[in-house]
Amino acid sequence: xxxxxxxxxxxxxHGAPVPGxxxxxxxxDNFDPETVALNGGILVQxxxxxxxxxMRGRMRDPKVKxxxxxxxxxxxxxxxxxxxxxxxEYDGIKPGQIFKGMFDMSEYAVVPAQLVKMGRTIENKExxxxxxLLGACGMPGATAWCGLYDIGKPKKGETIFVxxxxxxxxQIVGQLAxxxxxxxxxSAGSDDKVAFLKEIGYDxxxxxxxxxxxxxxxxxxxxxxxxxxxxxxxxxxxxxxRHHGRIIACGAISEYNVPEAERRGIKNCKSxxxxxxxxxxxxxxxxxxxxxxxxxxxxxxxxxSGEVKIKEHVTKGIDNGESFLDMLEGRNFGKAVIVFx
Numbered sequence: 001x002x003x004x005x006x007x008x009x010x011x012x013x014h015g016a017p018v019p020g021x022x023x024x025x026x027x028x029d030n031f032d033p034e035t036v037a038l039n040g041g042i043l044v045q046x047x048x049x050x051x052x053x054x055m056r057g058r059m060r061d062p063k064v065k066x067x068x069x070x071x072x073x074x075x076x077x078x079x080x081x082x083x084x085x086x087x088x089e090y091d092g093i094k095p096g097q098i099f100k101g102m103f104d105m106s107e108y109a110v111v112p113a114q115l116v117k118m119g120r121t122i123e124n125k126e127x128x129x130x131x132x133l134l135g136a137c138g139m140p141g142a143t144a145w146c147g148l149y150d151i152g153k154p155k156k157g158e159t160i161f162v163x164x165x166x167x168x169x170x171q172i173v174g175q176l177a178x179x180x181x182x183x184x185x186x187s188a189g190s191d192d193k194v195a196f197l198k199e200i201g202y203d204x205x206x207x208x209x210x211x212x213x214x215x216x217x218x219x220x221x222x223x224x225x226x227x228x229x230x231x232x233x234x235x236x237x238x239x240x241x242r243h244h245g246r247i248i249a250c251g252a253i254s255e256y257n258v259p260e261a262e263r264r265g266i267k268n269c270k271s272x273x274x275x276x277x278x279x280x281x282x283x284x285x286x287x288x289x290x291x292x293x294x295x296x297x298x299x300x301x302x303x304x305s306g307e308v309k310i311k312e313h314v315t316k317g318i319d320n321g322e323s324f325l326d327m328l329e330g331r332n333f334g335k336a337v338i339v340f341x
Contacts, residue, residue: 004031005318006076006106012061016328019321022059023077031108033086040113042090042099044083048130049105049318050138051327051336052168053253055079067286076104082122082133083109090116097121100133105318107340126304135168135335136303136310139287144172145299146290147248151283152224156181159220161237164228165202166193166311168335169250173226174202175308185220187213187233189330196333200309208233229253241278249284253328314339 005027013022033043058071058078071077082100085093090113093099101119103109111119128137135141148154160177162170165186174184178201186202188194189209197205206216213233217240224245225237230252237247275282302308311334315323318338327336 001030001032002108004028004106004108006104007318007321007324009059009071009073009075009077011073013059017056017059017321017325019319019325023321023324025318025320033108036108036110038087038089038110040089041116042085042093042111043087044081044099044103044109044111045086045340046081046083046103046107046109047340048082048134049338050080050134051324051338052080052139053251053328055324056328076106076109078102079105080134080139081105081109082130082138085121093121098124100138105338107318124300126300128300128303131312131314131335131337131339132303132310134337135312136172136308137300140168140335141172141299142290142292142295143250143287144169144176145295146287146292147226147250147285148173148176150290151248151281151285152226152246154180154182154224157183158223159183159185160224160226161185161187161217161220161222162226162228163187163208163233163237164251164253164330165197165205166333167228170226170228171196171200171311171334172308175200177224178202179307182224183220185216185222187216193333196311214239224248226250227252238274238280241274241280243278245278245280247275247280247282249282253330310334312337316341 005025008024008026010024011022017023058068060070062070081103085095085097085099099119100122102115103111154177160182162173164170165174166188174186177184184202185204186197187206187208191207194205194207214236217236221242222240222245223242226248227234228251313332313334313336315338326332
């Protein structure tokens with residue numbers, strides 16, 4: 001028997017999730033890895049668990065429809081994760097292999113066959129940290145890569161603005177854009193985050209809490225806006241585009257914890273009309289719908305070599321949901337991930 005801690009979804013939150021109430025740590029002290037039923041799946045000992053903003057959208061009443069399914073109540077949150085296979089009843093996967101995919105936010109997780117086939121085993125030839133396999137070399141890195149290249153179509157000499165630029169996705173977007181010869185502008189919510197943006201090569205970096213986003217963007221004409229936050233920042237960006245610009249709609253974290261009736265949206269009608277008058281492309285995307293082969297082939301070496309630098313916000317072990325809330329409210333610095341040692 002071993003202890004198996006999990007982060008459980010207890011009830012839908014109204015606004016921000018409440019640690020210990022809407023999400024909470026639960027420990028099973030009688031978990032037996034040797035006898036737990038696999039039913040054709042695999043048992044994985046987690047090494048790292050991802051925390052991502054999209055997960056907040058799955059904490060909802062099942063009556064509310066969306067592109068993904070709501071989390072089931074009184075069950076562990078389902079997350080992107082990486083771990084070592086302990087037992088397997090799935091053809092082609094053996095104990096000792098590294099498995100990367102979706103499974104319960106638990107120290108030990110049974111991964112059903114339908115989720116096993118959506119994940120994959122990896123070798124980690126570059127010997128990167130577990131956390132990095134979920135960050136720069138995981139879904140956030142793939143999001144940056146696919147969104148920038150498939151939608152942004154960057155061209156040397158263009159200008160890109162990235163909001164939440166120090167986050168797990170934004171820090172990768174900026175560095176990939178610099179590699180393509182773009183002029184990069186990034187916003188973040190603290191001076192130390194701004195310092196990091198300058199360190200990784202952003203040409204202009206500013207603290208949106210102490211500097212007006214509108215005033216900064218008035219000095220530039222944008223070709224691409226990578227939108228991680230929505231709300232007032234999107235409104236400001238829309239006023240400052242060249243013709244045939246591209247808006248990559250990745251997220252709207254400024255409004256995730258705001259009740260739907262109170263969400264800001266785009267307030268300035270003139271900004272909204274710029275989509276028409278400037279012939280802008282405004283496109284959202286779900287990264288799982290994009291081919292990631294080139295990303296998987298190239299990104300690990302870019303990180304290993306240091307050509308792409310990263311910042312991670314690591315929590316050791318499952319807490320009561322405090323680190324998840326910190327991620328939603330911007331108190332993390334870089335990719336938010338739980339690790340086990």
